[in-house]
Amino acid sequence: MDGLAEMLLRHRRLVAPSLLATVPAPEPAGPEPRGWRRRKVTTAPEVSDGLVALEADLLVLGYLLSAPLRRRLGELTGTELANAGRHLLQAVLAELGGYVDHVPLFRNFPASIPADTFEFYVRRVFTLLVQQPEQPCVLCGKTGTVHPVAPCAHLVCDACWDGADFSACPICHRRVDPDDPFLRPSDAPASGAGREWRPERTTLLWLCDDPAESARDLLQTLLARQTPLRREDRAAVATLVEGFWPRSAGWLPDRIPVRETRATVLAAALRHGAPEDLLDRHADSAVDVLRLLYALMDGDAGLRERPARRSSLSRPVRRALLARLDRMAVPYLVEDLHRHSEAWKHMAEVLHPFEQYRRHPDAALAFAALRGTRLDTGTPFARALLERAAEHPGVLRFDGVRLRPITFAASVETALRDGDHARALELLTRRPGELVRRVVQLARNTPAGHLAEAVAGAAPKASPGVLIAALGQLRTPPGGTRMFLPRGGSARIWAEPDTRRPIPADAVASVSSALTAEMLRRAAALPAVEVAVLDEALADLLAPTAERSASSALVRLPRGSVQPIPAGERIRLFLHWAEPAEQRVDLDLSVALFDERWRFTGLCDYTSLRLGGTAAVHSGDLTSAPEPLGASEFVDLDVRALRALGGRYAVPVVFSFNDVPFDQLVRGFAGFMDAPDGLFDPLAVRQRFDLAGPAKILLPLVADLWSRTMRWADLNLSAAGAFHNMDGNHEQLARLGAALEDAFGLGDRVTLWEVSCWHAAARAPVVVVRHRDGTTSRYLRGPAEGMGDFAGRLTALTVPDDSRETLGGAGFAGAVEGDLELADGAQVYALHPRDLDPARVHMLGATDLVGQLSPTPPSGTA
Template identity: 45%
Template sequence: MSSTTVTTRTTTRPRSLAAVLLSRRGAVYPPAPAAAAIPAGGDVALLEADLVDRGYLLAPLLRAAFAALDAPTLGAVGRELLGDIDRALGADREHVPLLRDFPDTTPHDTYTHYVDRVLTVLFQRPEQPCVLCGTVESVVPVSPCAHLVCGACFDGADFSACPVCERRIDPSDPFLRPKRPRRQLFRRAAPPERLRLLSYGGDLAARQADAARELDTLLSRTGALSPQDTDDLEALLAARTRDDLDRLPTTVPGRETKARLVVWLLADPAATPTTLPVMARLIDTATDVLRVLAVRSGGDAGLVEIPRFAAVPRPLRRALLSVLDTLDPAQAAQDMRRHRRAWIHAAELLHPFEHTDRFPRAALAFAALRGTRLGDDALSAALRTAAETVDAIDVTGPAVTASSWSGQVEAALAARDIAGALTLLERRPGELVRRLDHLLRLIGEGDEDGASAVVSALERVVPRVAPAVLLSALGAIRTRIRERVARVFFPKGAAAKTHVIDDERPTLPAALVRTVVDVLTAEMLRRAGNAAPVEVAVVDAALDAVVAPFTERTASRALVTLPRGSELAVPDGRTLRLFLHWMESPTSGRTDLDLSAAMFDADWRQVGVCDYTSLRFASHAAVHSGDLQDAPPPLGASEFVDLDLERLGAAGVRYVVAVVYSYNNVPFGDLAEAFAGLMLRDQPGNRGPVFDPRSVEQRFDLTGSSRACVPLLIDVQARTMRWLDVVKGVTGTHHAVWRHADALATLAHRLTDLFASGSRVGLGELAVWQAAARAATVVVRHTDGSRSVYRRRDGEDVADFAARIGSPDTDAHAGEGDDGDGPSAGPRLAYLLRGDLELPDGSEVFALYPLSQDAARVRLLAAADMVTALDPRSSILGDR
C-alpha cells in the first residue's frame, strides 16, 4: 500500500478585483479618457508588444480604448495589467539559477563536481595555491559563508551563489562577475498553447455587473470550490456592498460556499438587521451552522480543521438557535454527532438550554447529542414536551437518546439486508449513491429481486443527488466488469490523502452494471435537457482526455485550471523546461527545495533521475540548473530542469515524473512564496532568457503543510503530459528521488491506470451529453482536423443520439453541411480544447484555452460550470 497527501493553504496573497476579472473573463476595464487628454496613440504598440511577449493579445475594442488614454494614464493602466499577468505567470520574480549559463555549463559528472567541492572545504587554505588546479593567487573567500573559492575552477560569471555550499552570497561580492549575455533566439518563440485574447470589459458599471455575474456563478456551484475560486469569491464579495441583498440567490447549493457567504454577511455589525434574515433563509442544516462558526473563527469551511470558536454576539446567538429550532431535532442530532466535540464547544457559546422556552427543538437536539440526564426539573419537562412529535429521540429513559442512522445502515449492510438498507438510505439519496457499489456486491447470483430493488431505489433517488456524486458513481460502476489491480481513494480534507490499495473486490455482472449505468446516464441527459435548446453544437474530441473536475477543494492555484488527471498533448519539436521558485520567510528559516525528475521505463522500473544528485541524465536528455540550498529575500531561488523527449526516448525512458521536495522538511506553506511550473521552449540550450514568460504553459502554487509535490507526469512515447496535482507524504529529512523511487512508481502507475480506465468521467462525455440534449446537430472536431456531423434523426431519443455521437455512424462527411465553421451553421454552443472557433454573439462556450474567445461577446464557461449545469436547480447554461 502507498499513500500521498493532498493539501492546500487556505489563504494566499489577495488579488484585486481587476486581477480576478482578468483571469476569469480575460477582460480589462480601462478608465474613461479625460476630456482634455492627449491620446497616447503609438504608446499602445509598446504595451501590446509587452503583452505579446507574455502570451496575450489585445482585442480591437480594447486597443482603441487604450489609444484614447493619455500617456500617464496608459502607463499606469499598463503597469497594473502587466503586473497582474506577471504574477499569474511567475514572471514578477527574477529567476537566477545556480548556473547562470544553464544548461550549457551544467557539469557532465555530478560526482566529480561534488568531490571538488568537498576537497575545497577540507583542504583549501588562504594564500595558498588552489588544491584543485594549483593556480596561485586565485583563491578568495566569498561573503558571508567565507568558503575559499578558486576563480579559475569556478566561473564567477556563471555561478550565482557560492560554488561550495550553493547558498546565496552578497550580490556585490567580487567573485560574482557580470553575467555573460545569453544567446538570443534567431526567431520569436512560437505562441503558447494558452495564448489568450484580452477583451474590452467596459466602464466601471460594466465591471461591477461582470463581477456580480462571476459571483453568481461561484455561488451556484454545487461542490466545494477550489482554493483559487475561494480566493476569487472572497475578492468578489469584498468588492460589493450589503445594500442590495435581494440580488443574492435564495439557495446556495455548495455548503462550504454558503458558509463563506454567510460569514461575509455577518462581517458588518451595522448591517445585522438586514443580514440575519438572509442568513436564516440560507441555512438549512445543523452542519451549516457549524461551518459558519468555524469560518468566522478563521477555520476551514470543510470542517477538516476546526478552530476554537470566537465569541458569538447575542443577536447572532439567537438567530442561530432559531435556525436550529426549525430543523428536525433527530436529523440535527445526527448531523451534530459527526463533529461531536466541536458541537459541545459550540453549545458553550450558544447556551441552548437557557432558551428552551423559545427554541425547544434546538435544545432537544443538543440534549440528544450530549445524552442529557432527565429528572423532574423544568428543562426535562421542556425536553419531553418537545420530543412528543419526534419519533427518533427517546425521552422515556433516564437520559435523552437518539437512534443512530449510520449505525442502522451499517448493521443492515453487515446483515446483507438489502431491503432494510435501501429503506434507510433513501432518506439520504447521496449516501445511497455513494454506497451503490457495496449494495450491488450484496446482490447474490440470480437474485433478480435484489437487483430490481436496488435499481428501483436508485431511479427514485437520482433526481435529488448532486451531479458530482452521480458522475463519481457512474465512472466507478461502469469499470466494475473488469478486474482491477488497485483502488485509488481521494478522501475529503484540507490535507486529503490519496490512498492506493489492492482491489480485492469481485467483478460485478455486466448486465447489472449496464442497467445501473443506463439509469445514471439517463438522469444526466434529462438534466442536460433542462437548458435552452440550440440548433448546432460543436464538441472537440480532444476533451475526452480532460477529466471532469473532482476534489476541487485540494486543487492547486494554477495559471491554467486543468482538472486533476487530465492529459494534454505535448507539441512536437519542443523542449520542456520545468521550473521552481521559492523565497524564505522569517518563520521558515533556511529552506532547500529541490526540483527533480524521476525516469521510468514502460514497466515502471526506474531508469534514472535528474536532480541534485545527478545534474544530467543521458548527457543532454535531462539537464538540471544546479542545486541552490537557500532562498533569502529579495532574490529567492530558482531551479530548472530541461527535458528533451527525443533523447529521453532513445535512452529507454517511457515516463518522467516531476517532483518537488523540501530537502530539510520545511512545509511549503511556511515559505514567503513557492511556485513551480512548465515551459515549452522551441530550442534547447543556452538561447534566450532562462525564464521566458511567453513560453510558460502552467504555473502553480506550492502551499500547505506538505513537503513533497508530484504535479505532473510526462509520457515520452505518447508525447503527452498528465496533470496529477498531488503531494506525497514523506517523513524525516534529506528527501530525494532515489529515496522514494518505488513509492513514486506505484503512485504514478496507479494514478495513470485510474485516469486511463474511464473510472472518472471526462469533459468530452459531459460535452456530448449536453450537446445531444440541447442541439439538433452536433459537430465533432477530431484531433487530425477532420469533422463528423451528427443530426438527430426522426424518432431518435436523446440517449440514442448521445450514444451515436463520436461513432462512425455520421450524417455528413467532413466539409459537408453544418460543419460548425460557416456562418450558415451558427453554432451557439461549443465545448473546445482551444477557443479557435468564431461563434455568434451570445454563444455559450467552454474552452480550456480561451484563445480568441471574447468574454464581451460570448458566455465563457469553466469546467466546474459544466458539472454545475447538471444540477436541476442550476442556471449556468441557458434559461431554465
C-alpha cells in the first residue's frame, strides 16, 4: 500500500491520497442501543495541538489540508497522527527533493570553494604522487599529520585539508567512511535554519477514503490518454493492474487508445493469466504484439531500446501470441513485421514460428518472408508456405528461392520518388494517420484543394497529437533550424538548416483550416458550459504531442515551453544521486555560458569551480555516491554578474562521467531553487526532475538571462564522441542550444493557449481572458458567429466585447495559476494548481486537455 501511496501522490500532484491510504480510519462502532444518541466527536488536546503543528509545517512547505482531510486526521489517536504526519511530511519533502541529506564535497559551500581550481588540482596530484606514509607532509612539512583515509587509503594531511569542510577524500573526492577520524563535525548552517519564508504558492491536500476507487480512477484516466505516457505513468499503469488484479480487469475499457499503454496493460495481465479475448481486444497489429514482447521482457514498449536481455516465454504465452499473429490480415502482418525487421528477427528466436506452421500458417508465412527463408527444397514446409503465399499475390512474390514482400510503405515511397503525387495521395487516403503525418511533404506538390479535401476526410480518424503536430509543421515557414529528436532515449540528436522551399500559402491556409475545424468539431462534442476562463500566459506552454521520454518533474512542462526563472539575483542548481552497492557512479553538474550569438563565454564545472569570482560557483566534484548518504553537487548562479561577463544563455547539463546509465541509480534527481538560506531549502525549490532511463547525459533547460526565462528542453543526449565534459564539447552544446531556440522559438507551434481556445470557443458562449498584466477581457460569441471565427478571435485576442467580467463561476478553465473561483464540477487545467480542490473540480493535465479532443468513437492512435 505504501507503493500505491507514493504513486498516487506523484500522479495526482496533490499529495494527500497517498498517505491517508496508510492511515487507519476510526474503528466502526457496534450497533447503537435503542434511544442512544451519538455524541459529537471531540478531539483530544494532544491531537489538536499536533494537528495545528502539522498544519504549520505543511504550510511552510506550501501545502494546505482540505477540510475532510483535517477532520479525518483529527479523529486519529496521538500515535496515529504522529505516524501519519511523519509520512505526509516525508512525501511532501520527496516531491521537493528534501527527503535526503544534501552534503556536497565542500560542506561550507559556497564560502570555502577554492579561488584557483588549477592550483587545487596541482596540490591534489602532487600529494597523490609524492606523499609517503610516516613522512612529513609534502605540502606543509609538518610531521605526524599524514594519515590514510578509508576506504581509498589516500594519504591526507590533517593540517592541509580541513576535515570540517571536506565531506569526502580531498584527493580522489570519493566518499569516505563516516567514522574516519579525518572527518570532523561541520559548523555549516542547517538548511533553511532560521529562515522566514512565505510560500510562493500553496497546494491543497485532499482525502482519499477508498484507495481502490482512487486507483481505478487514476488507471482509467491514464488509459484514456491519447498521447504516449511518461515513463512514470507507464510504471503506474503496471502497478495498478497487477496490484489490484483480478479486480483491475473489470476496470479496463473496451479500447485503449495508445499502443504503448496497451502493451503495458497486457504484459501486466498476462503475468496473471489473462484471458485470450483480452489479447484479441488490445493487440490488433503485429507491432502491438512486438510491444507486448518488449514489455514482458521488461523492455521499452515504445520500441526505442531493446530489452536488456531476451527472456524465454512459457509455451501457453508463446502459442497465444502466435495465434494472435495468425488471426491478423496477411498484408498488414507482413508489413508490420518488416517495419521492425531486426526486432522481429530477434524475437523469432523466442517465438519459434515454424514449430507449429500448420497450426499458424499465416504467422509462419510472414516470418518466412521476413527472414528470407529458402523455400526451394520441395519440403512439406516449403510447399505449404508457397501454397499460402499464392493466395496473396499483391502482398508477396516468390523469386524462385525466397518470398519477397510488397509493402504499402514501399508503394508510397515509389510514387513519391517517381513524382506521382496523385498516386501517393490516393494510397495515403487508405491510412488516415499516415496521410496527416506526411501532409507537409505532400503540400509542396499537391493541389491545395485536393489535399485539403483528403485531409478533411482523414482528420476525423487521426489522434489529436498527430493533428497538432501537423498543424504546427504546416504553419512554421522554412529558413530556421530543423531539429530531429530520435525516439531512442539516448540516441544522437540531429539539427540542420531548413533549406526546404516554402509551402504554398493556399495549401497552408486550406489544410490548416481543415485541421482546426476538426479539432473544433471534437471540442463541440464535449459538455457545454456557460462560462470559460482562459489565461493568456498559456501561450508560453506548448501542447504535448508525446511524452514518452519526458522526465518526472515537480512542475510538468511540455518540451519547448517557456517559463520564468526565479526572480532573485541568485539561483542554485542542485543534483543528487545514490549508486548501487557494487557500482561506483560519478555524475557531474556543469553549466556553460554563451553570449547572444551563442559564442562560448565561460564554464563552471569540476574543472573550473569558479567563474568570474562569484558569478558561478560549483560545490566540488564528488566521484562516488554510496548509500545512505549519496552525493550532492550544487552550482550557484549570479544572474547580474553572469550578464556582466557577456553571458546571455546558461545551459546546465548532468553527465554520467563513468558511463553508468541513469536507470541504474538507486535514486537520482536534479533541479533549481531560489538562493536558499542554508545549503538546501525545500521551501525554495522551483523545479525538481528525476534522472531516469538509459541516458547518460541530460540537458534539462536553456536559461535566457536577458529575459529571465527558461526554455524546458528535457533532452537526453548521446554519449558518443566522449561528450562527458563541457570543456571539449561547448561548440556542440552551442549548436544544440541555438537549434532549440530556433526549433521552438521561431516556429508557430500549437500551444496550450490555442488548445484552450478551441475548447472555450466550441463549448462556451462567454469566455473571460486573464491577460498577463492581470486585467481581464470578456468575449461573447455572436448569434451568427461560427466556431472557427470565434476561436480565431480568441486566439488572436482581437476585438474583446468588454472588460467587466469577473473570473468566478466558470465551468471550464485553462490557466497557469489555479487561483480561480470555479463552479462545482468544472474542468480545469492549471500548471500550478494552488488550492484547487479535486473534490470540487475535475483536474486536467496538459495531456488530458489535448486527449479530450480525441476521435469519437475512439479509433486508436493513428
